[in-house]
Structure formats: C-alpha cells, structure tokens
Amino acid sequence: MNKHFLFLGLVCLFSLSLLSCATGRNSMGKKIKNGPKHVVLVGFDGLSAHAVKSDKAKMPVFKKLLERGAGTLENRSVLPSSSAVNWASMFMGAGPELHGYTEWGSARPDLPPRVLTDNGMFPDIYYLLRKARPEAELGFFYEWGGMRRLVDTLSVSRLEPLALSAGNTEQAVAGVTAYIREKKPLFCSVIFGEPDGVGHGIGWESPEYFAMLAHLDRALGRIVQAVDDAGMTDETVFILAADHGGIRKGHGGKTMEEMQTAIVFSGKGVKAGYRIPESTMVFDIAGTVAWLFGLEAPQVWLARPIKSAFED
Numbered sequence: 001m002n003k004h005f006l007f008l009g010l011v012c013l014f015s016l017s018l019l020s021c022a023t024g025r026n027s028m029g030k031k032i033k034n035g036p037k038h039v040v041l042v043g044f045d046g047l048s049a050h051a052v053k054s055d056k057a058k059m060p061v062f063k064k065l066l067e068r069g070a071g072t073l074e075n076r077s078v079l080p081s082s083s084a085v086n087w088a089s090m091f092m093g094a095g096p097e098l099h100g101y102t103e104w105g106s107a108r109p110d111l112p113p114r115v116l117t118d119n120g121m122f123p124d125i126y127y128l129l130r131k132a133r134p135e136a137e138l139g140f141f142y143e144w145g146g147m148r149r150l151v152d153t154l155s156v157s158r159l160e161p162l163a164l165s166a167g168n169t170e171q172a173v174a175g176v177t178a179y180i181r182e183k184k185p186l187f188c189s190v191i192f193g194e195p196d197g198v199g200h201g202i203g204w205e206s207p208e209y210f211a212m213l214a215h216l217d218r219a220l221g222r223i224v225q226a227v228d229d230a231g232m233t234d235e236t237v238f239i240l241a242a243d244h245g246g247i248r249k250g251h252g253g254k255t256m257e258e259m260q261t262a263i264v265f266s267g268k269g270v271k272a273g274y275r276i277p278e279s280t281m282v283f284d285i286a287g288t289v290a291w292l293f294g295l296e297a298p299q300v301w302l303a304r305p306i307k308s309a310f311e312d
C-alpha cells in the first residue's frame with residue numbers, strides 16, 4: 001500500500017514539474033534599461049529580402065529606416081514559407097511544431113498547441129502584454145481576413161481591417177493613423193496583405209509588384225507621420241517585417257527568395273546604421289517585443305530577443 005502511494009506521489013511530482021516546465025518562463029537574459037513606451041510593427045505579406053535589395057524597389061521610407069536604424073536582410077521564415085504559419089510564428093514566438101499553425105491558410109492549429117493560455121490559445125505577444133499591463137492600448141490592423149485567427153484577439157483593444165488595395169494610400173491607412181494619434185497605443189501591428197496579392201496575380205518582382213512596394217511605402221510614411229503627430233517619436237520603436245518572400249507567382253517552397261525577409265528596427269535606443277550580424281528567425285520578433293517591454297517570455301517560446309540592434 002505504502003509503495004503504491006509512494007509511486008503515485010512520484011508520478012504526481014513528475015507531472016507537476018513537467019507542467020511547470022511547459023508553462024514556466026524562458027530566460028530573456030539581461031533586461032533592457034530604458035525601453036520604449038511604444039512599439040509599432042508594420043508587416044508586409046510577401047515582401048522578400050531579394051526585392052528590398054533591388055534598385056527597382058522605390059521604398060524611400062523603408063530604406064531610410066533600414067539605413068538609419070538596425071536591420072538584417074537575412075531573416076528566415078519558418079517552413080513552409082507560407083503566410084499563416086509565419087504570421088503565427090511572428091506573434092507566438094515559436095514555430096509550427098509548437099503553436100500548431102502549419103499551413104498557408106491555417107485558421108486554427110492543425111496540431112495541438114504545446115501550451116494553451118486561459119484564453120484557449122498558444123501564448124502570443126498580445127496575451128503577454130495584456131496580462132502584464134491590463135490597461136494597455138493594444139492595436140491590431142490587418143488586411144487579409146485570415147490574420148484574425150493568428151493572434152489572441154481577446155487581448156487586443158482595437159481590431160480593425162484595412163484595405164490597402166481598395167483605395168488610395170491615405171484612405172487605406174486612415175483608420176490606423178487616426179487610432180495612433182488618438183490612442184497612442186503601447187503596441188500596434190499593421191499587417192498589409194500586399195505585395196503578396198500582386199505577386200500571386202502577376203509575379204514577384206514584376207513591374208506591378210514594385211509599383212505596389214511604392215504604394216506600401218507611402219502607406220508606411222503615413223504611419224510614421226502619425227506617430228510623429230502623436231508626439232510619440234522619441235519613445236517609439238518601429239519594427240518592419242514580412243512573413244515570407246516569393247518567386248515567380250508563388251511561395252511556400254525552399255528557395256532563399258521565398259525564405260529570406262528583412263527585419264528593420266528604428267527609433268528609441270536602436271543602433272544607427274547597424275547590420276544585425278546574428279541569425280534571426282521570424283519568431284524572434286515576438287521575443288524582441290517582449291524584451292523591449294521588460295516581459296519574461298513563456299518557456300515554450302523559442303524566440304531570442306534581437307538585442308544587438310539596441311544600444312546597451
């Protein structure tokens with residue numbers, strides 16, 4: 001009898017330690033001393049590093065932030081080099097094996113997520129921020145409807161679609177720019193559905209693709225201006241990123257045109273004219289945002305904060 005209880009006790013202890021390991025904390029290393037008050041993440045679906053490098057990419061705002069800030073053109077997507085799996089990774093700080101979104105259009109996890117929060121999702125950056133700062137203003141603007149499934153919308157303050165391809169640049173981002181000016185969000189993501197649409201329809205690095213990049217860059221300029229109008233510039237870090245690139249009329253495969261994207265940091269505490277030397281992955285963006293706000297990452301995250309981009 002006693003042996004039986006001893007065995008049960010050991011099983012319980014082992015299970016508890018496993019559970020606490022899986023739901024515990026991930027060491028983020030040294031805390032940032034003087035982090036920003038705001039982070040604005042602008043994502044471009046299907047923007048390849050290969051295209052950014054081209055002289056045909058007329059993106060003066062993007063390239064100015066890259067040249068004056070810190071960046072890499074060798075960031076890698078998780079496989080497959082597709083949309084939902086990579087956007088989920090960017091917000092969820094881990095790869096498909098753990099968060100469970102494995103395909104281009106996953107609307108829910110195709111695998112059981114390794115860890116679920118009390119909101120019933122794999123822990124993402126919005127969930128972390130909401131738990132740490134219950135009153136925080138957290139915005140999420142998206143163009144492709146599938147994006148709604150890839151973040152913890154219960155933790156978002158303002159969830160709003162935008163339509164870059166439907167109207168002129170100003171109209172397309174009017175909701176975002178008004179929101180930034182009025183609410184001065186702690187964290188806001190703006191995820192454009194382009195240039196992916198033009199890539200699929202006409203081709204990656206086609207004249208139409210590059211024309212879309214110029215349009216997107218004007219939209220980015222409006223967002224940067226809105227942050228300035230709100231008086232937030234000195235306390236903001238911008239992050240520019242993409243889910244994957246593309247080649248010919250598609251992506252999802254294993255060429256570097258599909259797998260390599262840019263990450264750009266610009267703003268408070270960011271090194272000037274710095275090329276990030278380390279290996280980075282799309283999921284490191286979540287880790288960097290968490291680190292900038294002084295949050296501990298969940299143990300299940302793989303994300304490594306990209307600290308080298310910031311002054312000590």
Ligand SMILES: [Zn+2]
Nearest residue numbers: 045046083243
């Ligand atoms: Zn995509």
